[in-house]
Amino acid sequence: MRRSLATLLVALAICAGMNLFLAQFIEEYVVQVINMVGVSIILAVSLNVINGLTGQFSLGHAGFMAIGAYVSAFFTTDLSYFNPDTAEYVTDPALVSSVWGYLGALIAGGVAAAVAGVLVGIPTLRLKGDYLAIATLGFGEIVRILITNFEKVGGANGLSGVPQFQIVLSGEGKDALALDGTFFIFSFVIICVLLSAQLQRSTFGRALIAVRENELAAEVMGIPTVRMKIFAFVYGAFFAGIAGGLFAHLLQTVTPASFTFMKSVEVVVMLVLGGLGSMTGAIVGAIVLTVLPEALRDVEQEADLPGIRMVVYSLVLILLMIFRPQGIFGQRELSLRLLRRLVPGRRISGDETPKPSEDRKGTEL
Amino acid sequence: MTALLETKSLTIRFGGLTAVDSFNLSINEGDLFGLIGPNGAGKTTVFNMLTGVYLPTEGTAQFDGQLINGKNPVQVARLGISRTFQNIRLFDELSVLENAMTGAHQHARLTVWESLFRLPRHYKEEARQRERAYELLAFMGLDDRAGLTAKQLPYGHRRKLEIARALATEPRLICLDEPAAGMNTGEKSELSALIRKIRDELNVTVLVIEHDMKLVMGICEKVQVLDYGETIALGTPREVQNDPKVIEAYLGGD
Ligand SMILES: Nc1ncnc2c1ncn2[C@@H]1O[C@H](COP(=O)(O)OP(=O)(O)O)[C@@H](O)[C@H]1O
Ligand SMILES: [Mg+2]
Numbered sequence: 276m277r278r279s280l281a282t283l284l285v286a287l288a289i290c291a292g293m294n295l296f297l298a299q300f301i302e303e304y305v306v307q308v309i310n311m312v313g314v315s316i317i318l319a320v321s322l323n324v325i326n327g328l329t330g331q332f333s334l335g336h337a338g339f340m341a342i343g344a345y346v347s348a349f350f351t352t353d354l355s356y357f358n359p360d361t362a363e364y365v366t367d368p369a370l371v372s373s374v375w376g377y378l379g380a381l382i383a384g385g386v387a388a389a390v391a392g393v394l395v396g397i398p399t400l401r402l403k404g405d406y407l408a409i410a411t412l413g414f415g416e417i418v419r420i421l422i423t424n425f426e427k428v429g430g431a432n433g434l435s436g437v438p439q440f441q442i443v444l445s446g447e448g449k450d451a452l453a454l455d456g457t458f459f460i461f462s463f464v465i466i467c468v469l470l471s472a473q474l475q476r477s478t479f480g481r482a483l484i485a486v487r488e489n490e491l492a493a494e495v496m497g498i499p500t501v502r503m504k505i506f507a508f509v510y511g512a513f514f515a516g517i518a519g520g521l522f523a524h525l526l527q528t529v530t531p532a533s534f535t536f537m538k539s540v541e542v543v544v545m546l547v548l549g550g551l552g553s554m555t556g557a558i559v560g561a562i563v564l565t566v567l568p569e570a571l572r573d574v575e576q577e578a579d580l581p582g583i584r585m586v587v588y589s590l591v592l593i594l595l596m597i598f599r600p601q602g603i604f605g606q607r608e609l610s611l612r613l614l615r616r617l618v619p620g621r622r623i624s625g626d627e628t629p630k631p632s633e634d635r636k637g638t639e640l
Numbered sequence: 641m642t643a644l645l646e647t648k649s650l651t652i653r654f655g656g657l658t659a660v661d662s663f664n665l666s667i668n669e670g671d672l673f674g675l676i677g678p679n680g681a682g683k684t685t686v687f688n689m690l691t692g693v694y695l696p697t698e699g700t701a702q703f704d705g706q707l708i709n710g711k712n713p714v715q716v717a718r719l720g721i722s723r724t725f726q727n728i729r730l731f732d733e734l735s736v737l738e739n740a741m742t743g744a745h746q747h748a749r750l751t752v753w754e755s756l757f758r759l760p761r762h763y764k765e766e767a768r769q770r771e772r773a774y775e776l777l778a779f780m781g782l783d784d785r786a787g788l789t790a791k792q793l794p795y796g797h798r799r800k801l802e803i804a805r806a807l808a809t810e811p812r813l814i815c816l817d818e819p820a821a822g823m824n825t826g827e828k829s830e831l832s833a834l835i836r837k838i839r840d841e842l843n844v845t846v847l848v849i850e851h852d853m854k855l856v857m858g859i860c861e862k863v864q865v866l867d868y869g870e871t872i873a874l875g876t877p878r879e880v881q882n883d884p885k886v887i888e889a890y891l892g893g894d
Pocket of ligand 2: 683685726
């Protein structure tokens with residue numbers, strides 16, 4: 276506890292430093308891409324708990340993300356909509372406007388997504404493999420269609436004017452020294468990664484992996500497999516909801532088109548690329564698949580070959596799946612221990628196992 | 641003395657096939673009981689019914705006076721029945737130690753929040769599980785392999801790890817499904833000694849399915865013979881061995 280709290284505080288300080296540095300020295304477009312990387316990491320790491328650790332094939336992440344995005348924006352945004360009764364446009368002012376209100380709205384988005392996770396998980400998690408994939412895909416589409424028909428949040432056009440929030444450290448106006456989107460996003464990245472790592476390395480994490488590895492044996496060992504699967508689903512949904520909220524406030528607009536089933540597929544591809552079941556793999560997959568399309572966009576413009584971006588992108592994926600079908604990391608985690616083992620001269624025996632009362636996760640990231 | 645495990649007319653049908661027919665079994669606390677019979681006799685199906693994997697079509701099974709047919713595998717595990725599988729079912733990507741630790745999971749008295757936020761009880765639970773898992777790995781002679789991934793283990797060790805994992809659930813009755821299958825003679829005699837130790841030192845009642853007659857006859861005190869889903873003999877190894885029906889089933893079956 277004390278150790279993870281210390282890790283968290285240090286990490287938050289680094290986030291703050293990174294935020295100030297990026298805002299000061301790096302061009303806005305690049306900062307935007309970095310922020311998107313953060314959102315992707317939360318999505319990939321949380322989906323990894325469902326698809327990677329627990330071995331359930333969910334394609335519902337875009338749905339949970341949409342719920343988080345809309346619920347949080349609902350609280351923070353002035354809602355303008357057409358009232359058919361009075362035949363005029365009305366504006367409901369935003370419910371919250373402070374940074375604390377924003378955090379509350381993000382959490383509310385996460386909780387709403389988690390509740391949806393329970394409601395979807397209970398009936399669907401008895402399904403296996405492809406059936407579960409189809410059911411969760413259906414869920415995502417239903418969410419999107421419901422939102423499209425919900426005029427108060429803009430219907431098909433979505434919501435614009437979603438505000439951005441800052442924590443002003445000093446100064447005023449344009450020159451103010453302030454923590455903004457980067458800080459919020461990466462703080463949640465840290466929280467999500469830290470908690471997921473701690474989950475993975477606990478009796479519950481082993482129980483989730485047991486469900487993936489052999490469901491019948493897990494059950495016979497007394498592991499309540501359905502309950503574990505629902506837990507994984509709710510956990511993943513919560514952070515997908517948080518990621519959705521951060522995403523909405525980053526882009527300052529949300530539309531149902533952002534949450535099609537292609538978005539879910541994209542997150543699955545990040546996992547597969549990094550190595551399904553490896554959290555560090557999920558992080559690398561999220562970085563690569565968020566940065567690569569942007570980098571290729573420049574190449575496309577310079578080489579004057581419109582469309583080449585998607586060709587290269589697809590080629591990279593195909594080549595990877597041919598030469599490394601288990602993903603970059605397989606199911607292994609990139610850890611200091613692994614790095615140390617790669618350095619010659621220092622040998623660590625294969626049966627080195629954590630001693631009681633030692634928590635190694637803090638040093639693993 | 642009432643039996644620890646008692647089944648009455650336990651029957652299961654798969655479509656038209658009656659895999660197990662009116663099966664009666666009575667095992668006392670402290671027994672080392674053998675269930676034998678030719679391939680396809682219905683032995684594994686009996687285990688599946690006892691551990692909540694299959695729901696019997698008819699009949700009852702009682703464990704320590706409680707009805708267990710109709711309970712699911714998790715509930716049965718909580719009551720104190722554990723088992724191994726004929727076709728080994730380990731958690732291949734977990735380490736040997738972690739496999740054994742998952743057996744101890746059901747006794748964890750902590751919430752997922754305590755693990756997520758690394759509260760004191762999380763560390764206590766990890767230490768408890770690790771200690772117990774090490775003890776049982778040492779008992780099975782696997783403690784020097786604790787850090788290997790389960791899938792790296794050779795066949796004989798995989799069977800032993802399954803037993804260690806089952807013991808980590810702290811069962812009162814352990815059901816071993818062909819634990820010696822695929823082992824060589826040396827491994828088999830070592831396993832025989834271990835099975836006896838499970839009963840004598842850990843005080844766990846043992847129900848073992850085994851194909852190897854020599855092994856069963858060597859360790860079991862009571863043997864029941866199944867053929868085509870029906871009990872054809874019950875008694876001491878010597879009695880059963882000389883039963884003409886058993887001889888016929890084995891000569892005709894194998
Ligand atoms: N799930 C099932 N569906 C249909 N038939 C089954 C099923 N499980 C077992 N059986 C049948 O029950 C019979 C007994 O099988 P089993 O218990 O595995 O035999 P043993 O373990 O004695 O070799 C076999 O004929 C087998 O085909
Ligand atoms: Mg069998």
